[in-house]
Amino acid sequence: MPKVKLPRKSTAVDMTAMCDVAFLLLSFFILTTKFKAPDQLAVVTPKSVSTKPVEAKRVVQILMDKDGKIYFTVGDESVSEKQDIIDMVDQQKSLGLSSQEKAAFAKTGSYIGVPFTQLKSFLQLNADQLKKFNAPGIPIDTANNELTVWMNAAVRAFSVSGDKKMNLFVKGDNSAKYPSFKGVIDAFKKNEIFKFSMITDPEGVPEGTALFKKRQAGGKEE
């Protein structure tokens, strides 16, 4: 029998197509990517089935870290409100803050996590010192709930300046204990705030539940 000669084929594959796909995907990801803003505090939020996106305007946010410490921040675009808030707090608690210290609060990305007694020295810190600063959190005990004062100022500042109310958010860490959250709620209640949102990560609805059926049917949720 004659030997069958197999023609030797080249193993080189044309990479052009693959290259095209790779760069197409690359450009897609470059365009869609949105870098996370570096958070001052590492907070891992719990998950919920809620699908409502977080509104980013007129934000007042209460942060709760994993030790249950409370921080207060106002959205950066509400500059005049921020100014109003610090003015009111200064007046109400007669802290005697200088205009420089007030400006430190109004600047972008600032958050408050100290009792009023330390507020003056806290606002004097520069950026480097702030990084190292270990904030004790705003006191929220029943006897001395300082968040109430902050919330009061926020409510007044936002009602003066605009037609729309503030968007109040609580962003808490998974392992924060309930009493901290309770203190936050108490501060809200004292200021007659009965409506707020909690920031969560999206999660799928378990199959077979009432909500699952509702969404399948395309019903509206409130």
Added chain:
Amino acid sequence: MAEMDTSSKGGGHKKGPGVKKGKKLSTRVDLTPMVDLGFLLITFFIFTTTMSQPTALKLFLPKDTEKIEEQNKIKESGALTIMLGKGNGVYYYEGLLLPDGSNFKMSNFKDIREEIINKKKATNPEDFVVVIKPGPEATYKNTVDILDEMTINDVKRYAMVDIFDTEIQLMKATEASAGIK
């Protein structure tokens, strides 16, 4: 394709005598490193991208009223009280807590859904209300999870209420006997 047609099959202008033909170089480029680089960057962007935007879970608080006549009355038969303890523990009782604590039951986050659904089916929708009482050892995650459970099971009426001391005692006793740390 990544190569150009450099062959001059047929046609093409004739070169004069004495003009040497230039050496034909292949224009084919090896694209493998480029593909490597492309995929490397893709992986980088996939990992750094944040596709899921955070969502907002709304909560409405009831108004605290001092006057008894203004307080919302709930029928005890339609009430389901859920308490949250340490170590992701869930405890519940239906209606009023009996003095001897015999209707105080232990559960967990998986089984409580069943319990809510059963109770919802068994009671008149008008009277059905869930009372949530997170204990001092419950975490924020537990609280959000149980509120989420209300949405999942389409519970219309629920309230977050302070826990009583007797309930904390019962919870602690149950935790101790079950060995929850």
